[in-house]
Amino acid sequence: MIVNKRTINIARLLSDLILLNVVFILAAVLAQSWDILLQRNYMFILLALLNFVWYFYTNLSGFYNDFFTRRFSTHFFNIVKSSVVQVLITIAFIFFVKEDLFTRNFIVYLGVFLTVAISIRTIIFKKSLKHLHKKGISVRNLIIVGAGETGNSFKETICDVPEFGYKFIGFVDDVNTDEKYLGNISELDKLLKTYQVDDVVIALAEEESSQLDEIIRVCNINAVKVHLIPDYFRFLSNRFTVNSIGSFPVITARDEPLEEASRRFIKRALDVFFSLFVIVFVFSWLFPIIAILIKLSSKGPVFYLQERVGVKDQRFKCYKFRTMKAENKKVEFQPVTEDDPRVTGIGKFLRRTNVDELPQFFNVLKGEMSVVGPRPHPIPFHNKYSEYFEAIKLRHNVKPGITGWAQVHGFRGDIPDEQENRKRTLQRIKYDLWYIENWSFKLDIQIIMMTIWQMITGKTNAV
Structure with missing residues (x-):
């Protein structure tokens, strides 16, 4: 007998709805008692509501999609999100009906039990399918x-x-x-x-x-x-889509989440709030200290402004703390290498910890950059990298970022060896394109947290 994907997903949905009802009753009995639950029969209205919410939310969020290819860690994160939605609906309902008994304990039991139950169900389904397929059943x-x-x-x-x-x-x-x-x-x-x-x-x-x-x-x-x-x-990229225009099926080769205005709004809101937080609570006291140290290390301005390539190939002035000795005359652009004598003592620290990038939060507030995105290339680098990767303009479909998916994976800066640098650059661009095609609010938060940790530990792979 062959069991198809749709049948498996229906079985998963029905199993989860059964578990939701069992967990609800168990949480209610542990929080108070069965008799009290029966006395408050409006709690069963909540149970019915939670069933409807689970069904519609899991469909909208794609909870049952890609069951075979996702790792359990991804499944677990989605389970937690779905459980949080259930808890929020429960809190809103209890507040609305002014329930005074089924409150804190009930809510905690419901959230924890539901997360554990669905997680166990997911593991069992995965192991069972793998076992059946190894035996040649349903293959x-x-x-x-x-x-x-x-x-x-x-x-x-x-x-x-x-x-x-x-x-x-x-x-x-x-x-x-x-x-x-x-x-x-x-x-x-x-x-x-x-x-x-x-x-x-x-x-x-x-x-x-x-x-x-x-x-x-x-x-x-x-x-x-x-x-x-x-x-x-x-x-086609890994994120292509299939749509219909009239009676014609149309395949879009590259789907980018940030093409939707609502998602761009969410990303911009994160940029503004996070930038204001950093400027007010970090930059306000850190700037005077860094400015003094830069002035003491060598003559020249505190900030270094460099023209870079932004969204839709627009040029903008990128702000950085100056980390190198100021040149008296204009010289040809030369990338920084390891143990570069032009880098000052304080400059080495600033580059190693990424603190030299902090002024770019002003670029973010101006709308020229985002907190997370592909790193903007200096103009000479952009021209050079275009020879490596002819479709490099795909990076410019979104705003460049202070940090990015490539940077947190160690692809920051160039190396002297031409062939190795070419491979490294191509890999960095692939990471950037993956980020553009897979953007999510959660992914931005993950990259920000990874960047902060790397700054604290000094493991930024920067030169």
């Missing part, structure tokens, strides 16, 4: 037509995640390029019968697509489910 036999780059990438995906429930049989192609080669496309009908195939994934290159009609016809005759991976799949 679909799959072959891939097309042994090119796309076909091999898809094979690795389904083999790396056995929870998908597919058993990879082999490749069908007119060219033998893999050890799992079964035969050529003209033999497809015989191969489908021989291996009792349930699913066929077509991953042919564009020049081979003329055979598509015949492949689908053979699969339909054998009642085999067909899945197509278009040849242009290689142009």
Whole structure:
């Protein structure tokens, strides 16, 4: 028997609703007693409300999506969020009806028990599915037509995640390029019968697509489910979307959450509030100290202004504390290297701890930067990096940040070796694009916390 993804998700939803009801009753009995619960029958209205909220919130938040590919840590975070929503609804209801018995203990029990119960259910489901698939139960036999780059990438995906429930049989192609080669496309009908195939994934290159009609016809005759991976799949990011315009299905190659005005508003609100907090409570007393130390270390201004590339390729003046000796005349831009003699004593400390970036909170307030985002490149660096990565302008779809996903993973600054620096730059840009495609309020908070920790420990990988 084959259990599909939809059936599993329905089973998860029903299990969670049952657990929600059991946990509610258990929390109420432990907080007071069964008799008191029956006396306050309006509490069952709350229970019904919580069931509706769980159903609609989990659908809106995608709680049951990507069950097979998400790690348990991600599942747990989503469980906590859903439990917090339940607790907030409970608090609002209790306040509205002026309930005086089912208060603190009941609310704590409900939140804790619900989080633990759903977490245990998630672990059991994952382990059970993995066990069933290892025994060959609820597994679909799959072959891939097309042994090119796309076909091999898809094979690795389904083999790396056995929870998908597919058993990879082999490749069908007119060219033998893999050890799992079964035969050529003209033999497809015989191969489908021989291996009792349930699913066929077509991953042919564009020049081979003329055979598509015949492949689908053979699969339909054998009642085999067909899945197509278009040849242009290689142009899509991990966050592509499928929409409809009229009667036409349209694939958007790159989906960016911050294209939505509501999400840009949330990010801007975080930028303003966090920047004001830093300027008022940190910068106000730290600035005089740093200014004095910079002046004592060498002659020159306290601040260093440098033109950088911002959102939509707009140029702006980026503020920093000066960390190098001031030049008397204008010289060609040279990147800072490790043990650079131009860096002052206090400058080394400022760069190592990222404190030299603090003035950029004024750029954030002006709307030129964000607290979190791809680091803005100086103009010479931007021109150089454009040779490494021709689609570098994708970074400029969002505001540059004081810190970013690449920086907290150690990709900050350049190194002298040209080849290694090229690899490092490409990796940094990939991290930036991943951030743009996967932005969330939670991710920004995570990056801010990681940055603060790295500043405290001095592990910023900066030069």
